[in-house]
Amino acid sequence: xxxxxxxxxxxxxxxxxxxxxxxxxxxxxxxxxxxIMLATLELGFETPIRILSWLHLLFAIxxxxxALLIL
Amino acid sequence: xxxxxxxSIIKPRMSLDDTIYNKLHKRNRHEHEWDKHSLSAFxxxxxxxxxxxxxxxxxxxxxxxxxxxxNVSWVTTWVVMLFAPVILRFFPLLSFLPxxxxxxxxxxxxxxxxxxxxxxxxxxxxxxxxxxxERIVDVNFHxxxxxxxxxxxxxxxxxxxxxxxxxxxxxxxxxxVSVQTASEVQKINFMAVPHPDRVAxxxxxxRVEEEIEKIEGRVN
Numbered sequence: 001x002x003x004x005x006x007x008x009x010x011x012x013x014x015x016x017x018x019x020x021x022x023x024x025x026x027x028x029x030x031x032x033x034x035x036i037m038l039a040t041l042e043l044g045f046e047t048p049i050r051i052l053s054w055l056h057l058l059f060a061i062x063x064x065x066x067a068l069l070i071l
Numbered sequence: 072x073x074x075x076x077x078x079s080i081i082k083p084r085m086s087l088d089d090t091i092y093n094k095l096h097k098r099n100r101h102e103h104e105w106d107k108h109s110l111s112a113f114x115x116x117x118x119x120x121x122x123x124x125x126x127x128x129x130x131x132x133x134x135x136x137x138x139x140x141x142n143v144s145w146v147t148t149w150v151v152m153l154f155a156p157v158i159l160r161f162f163p164l165l166s167f168l169p170x171x172x173x174x175x176x177x178x179x180x181x182x183x184x185x186x187x188x189x190x191x192x193x194x195x196x197x198x199x200x201x202x203x204x205e206r207i208v209d210v211n212f213h214x215x216x217x218x219x220x221x222x223x224x225x226x227x228x229x230x231x232x233x234x235x236x237x238x239x240x241x242x243x244x245x246x247x248v249s250v251q252t253a254s255e256v257q258k259i260n261f262m263a264v265p266h267p268d269r270v271a272x273x274x275x276x277x278r279v280e281e282e283i284e285k286i287e288g289r290v291n
Contacts, residue, residue: 009169016175023182029216030189036218037197041210042121043134044109049193056182056189063178070171 013071020064027057110196112136112245113265115273122201122208133202133273135264137195138245145191152184200261202274207250209259221259223252225281231274233267250274 034053038046114120114134121131156177165173194212201208208222228250235246240263248261248270264270 009172012172016172016179020175020179023179026186030186033212033216034193037193037212040123040218040220041197041199042119043117043196043199044119045196049196052189056186060182063175063182066178067175071175 009071013067016071017064017067020060020067024057024060024064027053027060031057112138113269122210125203126205129203129205131201131203132277133200133270135200135202135261135270136198137263138243138265140239140243140245141263142191142195145188149184149188149191152187156180200259200264202270202277204277204280207259207274209261221256223250223254223256223259225274225277226285227253228274228278229253231271233271235267248274 031053034049038050108114109119112135115132117131117134120134125131165176168176197210197212199210201210204225206222206224207228208220211219211221213219230251232249232251233246234249235241235244240246243265244267245263245265246267248264248267250259250261251257252259261267261270
């Protein structure tokens, strides 16, 4: 009886980790998009925007690691 | 001995630098200090602004983006998203999950919320219309991977239409400026830009200036 319960949460963990992995891909696309935008236009705030996009990616990776550790 | 004939002295033609249009631009160049801010939606002769493929001698005269009020809808959505978990505490939808799953779900939710705000801000900041002394450029980043850059020379502008269509737009003086061109892209739209009448006036002055340049044979 315990085995099926564990399996359900394991499947849930795999799905959640996969969702966060997709989010990391999305965050990486944002970093690339920001680079392209900054290459096209220079309007000020280049450094803060670039830092924010990288922080977002790093935070997404941190959440992925957190999910792997605590789930 | 009296002169029989005196040739009239022809005054040198007014140089382009002294035209009324350049004088107007010089006078208005530093008209509004708040327009200089990088986050301003209407920047006249913006400093420290440039774009890809700009010519070395080309000068940006106007940098336009959507009026700041156009951000109200997504900011409202974002605030609702921010406080949704607090409200949902009274309706525990995730209570069937173990605590660790709940924690990751909430963190992921806030990550998505931050990404939403970041994307919307980027979209507002980088979707700009640029008017230089040679051409108009419309830069659109439609989504994460699709960008569209439309441009037309000033001498290809045929018609400029200003549309201010609602109470809010009338009150805060923003609206659409449609530029009909003779280039491949027939219409360039500056959507919800501040001071549309002023934009149209500047475009008209630049067109006249361009025509004078043509007549004087100074076209680059």
